Amino acid sequence: MKILVGWEPSSEIETIELMLNVGAHEAVICRHAAVYIDTLDKADWGAVLLSLDFPNPDEAAAVFKATQEALPSTPIVGVIRNHEFTRLIEFISNGLHSHIIRDDDENFIMLLVSILEAAEKNVRALRDQVVAERLSQEVNSVRKLQESVVPKDLPKLRDYSVVGRYEPSEIRVDGRNMVVMAGGDYYDSFALNDDQLVMLVGDASGHGVKACMSIMTMHTLIRMIRENRYVDTAEFVSAVNERLCRSDIVQDEGGFITLLYSILDTSTHQLQWTCAGHPLPLLQNMETNEITILGNEDQIGLPLAVMQGWSYECLSAPIPPHSRVLLYTDGLDEAFPPEGDALADQFGIAGIIAALKESISMPLDEAMDHLFFKSTEITAGAGRHDDTSVMMIERN
Template identity: 30%
Template sequence: MVPSDRPGEERVPGPGPLWSEPGTLLEHVAVAVFGFDEDDRICYWGPGAQDLFGHEAAAVLSRPAATLFPDPPRGAPHASRQLAERGRTLGYWRGRLPALRRDGTVFECGFRVFPVTGAKGRSVVMGLASRGDELDRVKTNLAFLDALFETCPIGLVMLDEELRYVHLNQALADMDGLPIEDHIGRRMEEIMIPSDGGEYERMLGAVAAEGRPVVSMLVGLRTSGRPDRDQVRSVSFFPLSQAGDTRPGLGGLLVDVTDREQAIVEAGASRQRLALLDRAAARIGTTLDVNVTARELVEAAVPDFSDASVVEVVEWMDEAEVFNPELPLVTRRIASGTVLPPPATELVSGLESVTYPPGSAIHEMLRTGLPVSVPVNAEFVTRTVMHQARAQLLVDSGLTCLLLAPLVARGTIQGIAMFGRSAARPAFTEQDLSLASELASRAALCLDNARLYSRVQDIALTLQRALLPSALATSPYVQVAHRYLPGSHITEVGGDWYDVIVLPDDRIALVVGDVMGHGVPAAASMGRLRITAKALARHNLEPADLLSELDACAQESGIELATCLYILFDPTTGRARIASAGHPPPLVLHPDGMVETISDVLGVPLGVGGHPFGTTEIDLPDDSILALYTDGLIEARGRDIEEGMNQLRAELRRTSGPLEGEVDRILSSLLPDPPDDDTVLVLARVHRGPRRGRQSDEA
């Protein structure tokens, strides 16, 4: 209170330690301070009184206290007298009375009065007054705040500038697992243990220092009251007003969103698992190669699903063998990968054959047929790893848990897939086991398809090797270099074939053919035509007649489309008789370097029927070279046949050395790697021999 002077009298100091505090509450509730002397006249008048009642100090000092109140009903005591008497007799009184402003407005006012001893021992009744409606509003707000702290399910907290707990509600105490009284006076870091390396505490310090609030920040933490429970909280903090000399600090709201965040994390993990399955479905099984399929499984899993992975196939002694958990299990590791540093790289890739003893975790997994997750501990290492050095590599690798999944397809155990995680990742969950089961099932089916395909390929290759000539017939008049190159891995068994047949009177037959298609059917058809052509050649048939017989054989055998080129060379005359059934034309490299294309031998392919074949006769100079080939040599993606023919003619002109080297050079120049199709190339250098007598010539 600012003491006021009585007109014409000495200045009277204020009565004791009484003052009006500015601040948030008082800024919204004006408080008037005034005093009545022993004669019930106004002797003190503060600024708040002037605002509340509308009188300036000079106009109201020494006037009766009744000036501040409306006239009472007839016969009733005046309110000013009641106020002064209650203050003097009761020592302290509070209540509400109607008050009068200078402009004549009457309003309800809350009063608090009490006696004090002024200067020179005078008795003064001091009064504090505020508008009643403002007091009601503040009372309502305070009641709301009290109820909020008591019943709000959201954690509420007040921290001082050193982040000590000043006030908190029961909801926050329950979150922390500690009573309210155990918080008060302790630093926040003693209760909350965030997992962000101090970032949370630095954020609170910045709010206090800079005054900028933080809204809905997510914090992962544990508390000293619940040290074994991970929590996620959404926190909002704001600086306190620091009004007057109130304590500076922070106010905060904290919401436990652990369940919500866990659900969000699980939903995200589910989406990631589905995305991984989608990628794996597109990636695994792109070829019919066992090793490639295994690598695709590893690449699909590392690093999206695990830090390391290996795929092993079971080495069964025979196809009918079944898994016996009482016997050691031998596997062959065919794919591996890891993103962990050494020695993890050596652990996954430094072994080809693996033996698991009976009772191992692998045996248990294969016995149930279900994936399992196991920790990498002493028990697992002892039961599963036979060699001490390998066991130490596993211990030192950084892997803390493994997921073992069986590769089973069509009731047959194909092998096992292992996925490993380090301590930097969470352990495998039930959802991870389901995902691994899906990955393993798809990979197992692809591996089984590849295995079955490999078996068919082995059969076809065996058949093809048996039907193709292992060594061509030799003649002093024809030097031959030949190559057969299969196409890509998928089409490595085809119907291309060739042969060199030595006939009576030093004649030589050169044959090259191509059956449409691949696999066992094409190889079988090729073998039938080759054997038939060799048998017919020994009957001294003309080339056109031989192709007619082959055509009939193809029709009877159901061979719908095959090409064939047959050349009969007589070294005594240097003449070659040629017939073609839809095959690419032969080329002749003359000794002078000219390349001739024998293009007037066409004919329809074998198996079509109804069309006669013709024979063309040409003269072959001594030391000329015949080039016979299949369409795989001149046809390729992005290159038409004519361009291929031009390249073949150009490469043939460059022929100068031994035929064995030249045939390899031509193939490497013309064919992509790997070839698009099966390819045969036969180079035959011809020489003339001594002429026979007329009788033998006619024969």
């Protein structure tokens, strides 16, 4: 730690210099006010030790104020004689960080290092706390912006029930506190007409402002072009991809978005979907409790904003009576225990299927709760490291 000392000429200076220049500490002692003022901006000072009689009692307040103005984030430890409490109160009221009494036997010198170290540590902790609070405010602002695009009410169509849920990632820090993170997940659902219901889940790469702005860009784009007539889901996703490939917001630093875009025709009970780098949907037959992955890995196209002109595939499947369809982002299956391997020990598709089977007799909203509970449970209280969006639809 670099220590700046302002001290009037006295017999104490030699001992102070010996005591402060030990270990990793480096002290610069100024005996004259002009030299001291000129030295304030010469280094990144960790702490200031200032005699409150420097350079003399009449000018000490002005030197103290100059120090505050030049080094607003640096702790100042004042040293004052034991009969000058009235002056000490004046310095404290003007922002003196801490002080030590200057006794005639010079015993105070033995305490200087520990007091300066404590002052520097306290200020650093306070500075870190301020930064953490500001970051938390920024994260909350981004998270609220992101959550603003998540639908509050989902469409209601005959013979079908729909639920959706978004949860931000929560990371346990310092072994105790949970910090809610901002991410790039989102889901949406809207009716195209009386018979067709759109359901989609998306996941922008990364976290924070960048991921949120990417999702906002895609959300706005989808809402803008959804009224256009497209032959199928593949043509729609291709149109979205072409526009996002030209988006600086999404493509900055190699960003991309995964998307599962689907249309359910409630008159024919056919589900049509296109997958752009996203986990495939799951179909649960509630009469047999059999769960099927709809599609295979070869039918998963590139994420959006990676390559213009990519040819996406349109897939379809019938939705039998008494069945459920699950759409989700990878935050659900990639949950893992704090001491485990992020790949080998994650919740995985196996965990999702097991949770769905366990919840077969539950109402749809309770089945959703159970799925999130089981995914979170595997983290042993450490929280999921990625935000999560899930949609479930049930044919009655």
